[in-house]
Amino acid sequence: MKPYKDLTAEELVQEIAQLKAEYKKIQALSLHLDMSRGKPSQDQLNLSMGLMDVLDSTSDLTCEDGTDCRNYGQLTGIKEARELLGDMMENNPKDIVIYGNSSLNVMFDTVSRAWTHGVMGSTPWGKLPEVKFLCPTPGYDRHFKITEYFGIKNIPVPMTPEGPDMDIVERMVREDASIKGIWCVPKYSNPQGYSYSDETVRRFARLEPAATDFRIFWDNAYGMHHLYDHHQDYLIEILAECKRAGNPDLVYKFASTSKITFPGSGIAALATSPNNMEDFLTHLRYQTISHDKVNQLRHVRFFKDIHGMVEHMRKHADIIRPKFEAVEDILERDLGGLEVGTWTKPLGGYFLMFDSLPGCAKDIVARAKKAGVVFTPAGATWPYGQDPNDSNIRIAPTYPSLQELEQAMEIFTLCVRISSAKKILAQKQAQQ
Amino acid sequence: MKPYKDLTAEELVQEIAQLKAEYKKIQALSLHLDMSRGKPSQDQLNLSMGLMDVLDSTSDLTCEDGTDCRNYGQLTGIKEARELLGDMMENNPKDIVIYGNSSLNVMFDTVSRAWTHGVMGSTPWGKLPEVKFLCPTPGYDRHFKITEYFGIKNIPVPMTPEGPDMDIVERMVREDASIKGIWCVPKYSNPQGYSYSDETVRRFARLEPAATDFRIFWDNAYGMHHLYDHHQDYLIEILAECKRAGNPDLVYKFASTSKITFPGSGIAALATSPNNMEDFLTHLRYQTISHDKVNQLRHVRFFKDIHGMVEHMRKHADIIRPKFEAVEDILERDLGGLEVGTWTKPLGGYFLMFDSLPGCAKDIVARAKKAGVVFTPAGATWPYGQDPNDSNIRIAPTYPSLQELEQAMEIFTLCVRISSAKKILAQKQAQQ
Numbered sequence: 001m002k003p004y005k006d007l008t009a010e011e012l013v014q015e016i017a018q019l020k021a022e023y024k025k026i027q028a029l030s031l032h033l034d035m036s037r038g039k040p041s042q043d044q045l046n047l048s049m050g051l052m053d054v055l056d057s058t059s060d061l062t063c064e065d066g067t068d069c070r071n072y073g074q075l076t077g078i079k080e081a082r083e084l085l086g087d088m089m090e091n092n093p094k095d096i097v098i099y100g101n102s103s104l105n106v107m108f109d110t111v112s113r114a115w116t117h118g119v120m121g122s123t124p125w126g127k128l129p130e131v132k133f134l135c136p137t138p139g140y141d142r143h144f145k146i147t148e149y150f151g152i153k154n155i156p157v158p159m160t161p162e163g164p165d166m167d168i169v170e171r172m173v174r175e176d177a178s179i180k181g182i183w184c185v186p187k188y189s190n191p192q193g194y195s196y197s198d199e200t201v202r203r204f205a206r207l208e209p210a211a212t213d214f215r216i217f218w219d220n221a222y223g224m225h226h227l228y229d230h231h232q233d234y235l236i237e238i239l240a241e242c243k244r245a246g247n248p249d250l251v252y253k254f255a256s257t258s259k260i261t262f263p264g265s266g267i268a269a270l271a272t273s274p275n276n277m278e279d280f281l282t283h284l285r286y287q288t289i290s291h292d293k294v295n296q297l298r299h300v301r302f303f304k305d306i307h308g309m310v311e312h313m314r315k316h317a318d319i320i321r322p323k324f325e326a327v328e329d330i331l332e333r334d335l336g337g338l339e340v341g342t343w344t345k346p347l348g349g350y351f352l353m354f355d356s357l358p359g360c361a362k363d364i365v366a367r368a369k370k371a372g373v374v375f376t377p378a379g380a381t382w383p384y385g386q387d388p389n390d391s392n393i394r395i396a397p398t399y400p401s402l403q404e405l406e407q408a409m410e411i412f413t414l415c416v417r418i419s420s421a422k423k424i425l426a427q428k429q430a431q432q
Numbered sequence: 433m434k435p436y437k438d439l440t441a442e443e444l445v446q447e448i449a450q451l452k453a454e455y456k457k458i459q460a461l462s463l464h465l466d467m468s469r470g471k472p473s474q475d476q477l478n479l480s481m482g483l484m485d486v487l488d489s490t491s492d493l494t495c496e497d498g499t500d501c502r503n504y505g506q507l508t509g510i511k512e513a514r515e516l517l518g519d520m521m522e523n524n525p526k527d528i529v530i531y532g533n534s535s536l537n538v539m540f541d542t543v544s545r546a547w548t549h550g551v552m553g554s555t556p557w558g559k560l561p562e563v564k565f566l567c568p569t570p571g572y573d574r575h576f577k578i579t580e581y582f583g584i585k586n587i588p589v590p591m592t593p594e595g596p597d598m599d600i601v602e603r604m605v606r607e608d609a610s611i612k613g614i615w616c617v618p619k620y621s622n623p624q625g626y627s628y629s630d631e632t633v634r635r636f637a638r639l640e641p642a643a644t645d646f647r648i649f650w651d652n653a654y655g656m657h658h659l660y661d662h663h664q665d666y667l668i669e670i671l672a673e674c675k676r677a678g679n680p681d682l683v684y685k686f687a688s689t690s691k692i693t694f695p696g697s698g699i700a701a702l703a704t705s706p707n708n709m710e711d712f713l714t715h716l717r718y719q720t721i722s723h724d725k726v727n728q729l730r731h732v733r734f735f736k737d738i739h740g741m742v743e744h745m746r747k748h749a750d751i752i753r754p755k756f757e758a759v760e761d762i763l764e765r766d767l768g769g770l771e772v773g774t775w776t777k778p779l780g781g782y783f784l785m786f787d788s789l790p791g792c793a794k795d796i797v798a799r800a801k802k803a804g805v806v807f808t809p810a811g812a813t814w815p816y817g818q819d820p821n822d823s824n825i826r827i828a829p830t831y832p833s834l835q836e837l838e839q840a841m842e843i844f845t846l847c848v849r850i851s852s853a854k855k856i857l858a859q860k861q862a863q864q
Contacts, residue, residue, distance in 0.1 A: 037504065045502040049489040056488070057481035070477040070694040072469065100532045105720040115548055116558060116582065126548060126558050142718075149718040150548065262502040265726040286574075286581045288537040292724065294697040 003339035004417075004424050009432075012425040019418045023371060026411055031372030033408040038190070038350035039399040040259055040316075047315050048261040054301040061297060069293040075284060081267060081296035087306035088224060089255050090237045091271040097280060100291045103256035103268035107217060108146050110252060110270075113283045114180070114213065115150050120249070120279045122213035125152070125180060134172060134182035136164035138353060138381030138392045140190040143183040143219065154383035155179075159189065163196035166203040177210035181217050187235045188222040191381050191394035192353040193346020195233035205241040207250065215276075216251040222349040223255060224313045227321045233347050239271055248273040257299060259350065260309065260316075267296055323397040323405050327352060330406065334413035340420035343395075353381075354393040360419040361390045367415040373408045435771035436849075436856050441864075444857040451850045455803060458843055463804030465840040470622070470782035471831040472691055472748075479747050480693040486733040493729060501725035507716060513699060513728035519738035520656060521687050522669045523703040529712060532723045535688035535700035539649060540578050542684060542702075545715045546612070546645065547582050552681070552711045554645035557584070557612060566604060566614035568596035570785060570813030570824045572622040575615040575651065586815035587611075591621070595628035598635040609642035613649050619667045620654040623813050623826035624785040625778020627665035637673040639682065647708075648683040654781040655687060656745045659753045665779050671703055680705040689731060691782065692741065692748075699728055755829040755837050759784060762838065766845035772852035775827075785813075786825045792851040793822045799847035805840045 007015065055061065061069040063078045076082065077098025086093035099106045115126040125131045133147045137156035144154050155172070158165045163186070173179050184204075186196040196204075204216060218238050226232045242250045249272075257266035270280065303309045324346070331343050331354070343354045356364055361378035368375055376394040379385040395412075397405055439447065487493065493501040495510045508514070509530025518525035531538045547558040557563045565579045569588035576586050587604070590597045595618065605611050616636075618628040628636070636648060650670050658664045674682045681704075689698035702712065735741045756778070763775050763786070775786045788796055793810035800807055808826040811817040827844075829837055 039504055042500070045500065048502075052487045052491060052493075053489045055484045057485045059484060061484075068474070068477065070480075070697065072471055072690075072695040101724045102720040102722075108719040112544055112548060116544060124558075126556075142721075145718050149715075258504075262726060263504040264722045265502065265724045283581075286577050287540040288534040289574075290534075290696045292533045292697045292727070294694060295724070295727070 001337040004420055005339060009425060009428045012421050016421045023414055026371050033373045033400055033404050035396050035408050036374045036376045038396045041399055043319050044316055051261055051298055051302045055298050069297045072289045074290050074293055078293050078296050080300040084300050085269045089271050091239055095271050097270045098296055099268040101264055101266055103254045104142055106268050106270055107254055111146055111150055119213035130178045132179045135383045138191055140185055141380040144383045156383055161194050163200035166200055173207055173209040173214055180211055180213055181215050184218050185221060186218055187220055188225055188346055188349025191351040192344045193349045193351060195235055198236050201236040201238055201241055205245040205247060218251050218253040220253060220255050226348040227317050227324055228347060231347055249275050267299055320398055322402055326406055327397045327409055330409040341416055350398055352395050354395055356391045356416060357420050357423055358389045358391050360423055361393050363419045364415045368412055371411050373411050433769040436852055441857060441860050444853050448853045455846055458803050465805045465832055465836050467828050467840050468806045468808045470828045473831050475751050476748055483693055483730055483734045487730050501729045504721045506722050506725055510725050510728050512732040516732050517701045521703050523671055527703050529702045530728055531700040533696055533698055535686045536574055538700050538702055539686055543578055543582055551645035562610045564611045567815045570623055572617055573812040576815045588815055593626050595632035598632055605639055605641040605646055612643055612645060613647050616650050617653060618650055619652055620657060620778055620781025623783040624776045625781045625783060627667055630668050633668040633670055633673055637677040637679060650683050650685040652685060652687050658780040659749050659756055660779060663779055681707050699731055752830055754834055758838055759829045759841055762841040773848055782830055784827050786827055787823045788848060789852050789855055790821045790823050792855055793825050795851045796847045800844055803843050805843045
């Protein structure tokens, strides 16, 4: 198809009329489709129903070391779970703490702790005149909102297919001691599905921050979430790389089984250096007696070992892959050649990113909503919800059924075409 | 037996020699008994093994309102769990939020939130020159440690069998705007097993704190934990009483199933006014997406309703009751008439309190430890671990078996007698 920008004003008017007629027909269907969040579908949840069978009233809920999982104790988590998540996170079990059901909660608490008590003896961030965080953008809205909530100034840093622009990151953290952290989703990033290149990870491990209490918040949420068996991104393990670089305390690494078993009923974990761990535990000792060890044991008995988890993730991939491919096919089929947007083609994770013509994203999302399809609000991928180009839209293909997804994406591309055609027409008319 | 104080120095010397000989024999047994924490015994944990059976891979994990418990969502908890805990806490389900596995964690987070963001729009406590908490004492060490950790000044307030001395509480909160809260275990208090009288609760609901952001931290940890079927303490429900008194926002009420099902694998809850709830949720929305709904559903399906929970608690009582009675019998048998200490006789909860002669508690606990019996450190029931009289010892009878408990208590009374006899002898010698 011909790029929209090469159409005449008359052709654009005609195109818009035709698209709007199609849109009206769809509106009449009164659809309710949700593409807004990265939620697993029911088919995916069904994969983990075996979790409900591994423990019953005849089970021995005792760990190998004799810990009764039913009672209080074991603040850092049971040994078996630290081992399983150690294999999952590629870290030494002794560098891992198992938390409750939400890694977001661990990240929130980590910021909160630094705010009230500092980092390894530093001034509490709440006592400083200004605290800033770097936000590779577009990025994950819930990350940005944590720091926003504490009044931390979120500073966007451009994302590239290799990860954050490291020239900027290196310079900023070196020059500005009020920068205390950076939010990272290093593998199959939210929302692009990018994975940080080897060079990016190496440069992260070699950062020279002016602030001694600067930490990398490394949310490896999609470490196991490949779409393909062989065609996978590989991420250098950051803790090991920091250790090699002589910066062992630079990073907090987070992960969870939320999108492996059940979101909200999984187990979350932190991996970090012994010094950071001691700092975390000082706080944690006052906060709770122990996390849910029965659920830790349940996960260990369900997966048995990392191979079990890998096999399990292949089943997720079999369900998700056709959805990602359908999204890409429809985008290509409906928008290919129109030059009205670009999109990413991830090899894993939960999202892909669409970039519309500047100034169209909000309009596209609003139009889709009026036609019964909810997308993540435009701008959500930017700190404070402010996308200066108004172009970025996150697409979350996992939750709807394949059929619903196809319908939703057809509506999406229709909305993109209407918005883009109107935009280009307005520009042409303004130039006349 | 004759009170030790009425013995002559010679008689005391003889008594001490005899007791020490006994003590030596016990030391030779190399015992390892733990009476330090309020942990349920294995028998009690076995009562809840049915929890592991109520959900299996054929179960429908959908709530009555259609919520899939396996997926994200329902920040305040599933309706069924709010109803069950509503019945348990005697509160309206809509005033309840279900959290994760630890009410201590909810309390910690509540202090942390007030520290960073204030209470319903007040100045964050962390920005104030001084923040104080009232600590009914003897009380629960983990409560005191939370406020200590934030640098809040813990002020002891005397406990009476009716609850905290309300004359002091009323005056202090009225006169001092830097007092922001009070820690309460209102029923079967830790460590005494006292329950607040009707008048105490009414006076709590009618407090007139100088600080608008003053809150009562009402940890009703043992609301269901009676030892007897009919001989029970009754506690006026505080939220309703605050509402009647025109102070609906005065209280945060906490509870959990930790000592009903499995400690660390239960569900915790907050009950509070709609205004406070909104304040909590503002924070919680950034902190997590949702708590473990599968575990909420598991608890609901296990108990079915409040009657199921009451019946379950009777089974706990049948296991615990003989232990409390054994402790009281041994104390009476070995110490009755000696005038070397007093102790409480609770009708529920997890603890009883022993008060030795002034200056003996640390010595008694140390002696017991050397004989292989660990008690909660003397002083732990006081803010900063400082018991000015050095007399208070918490006794936690639930965890050991009845046989171990009897052995431990015999060692305890032996240590009390040695310490007391030595103390009185020293006094007599000093007077000569």
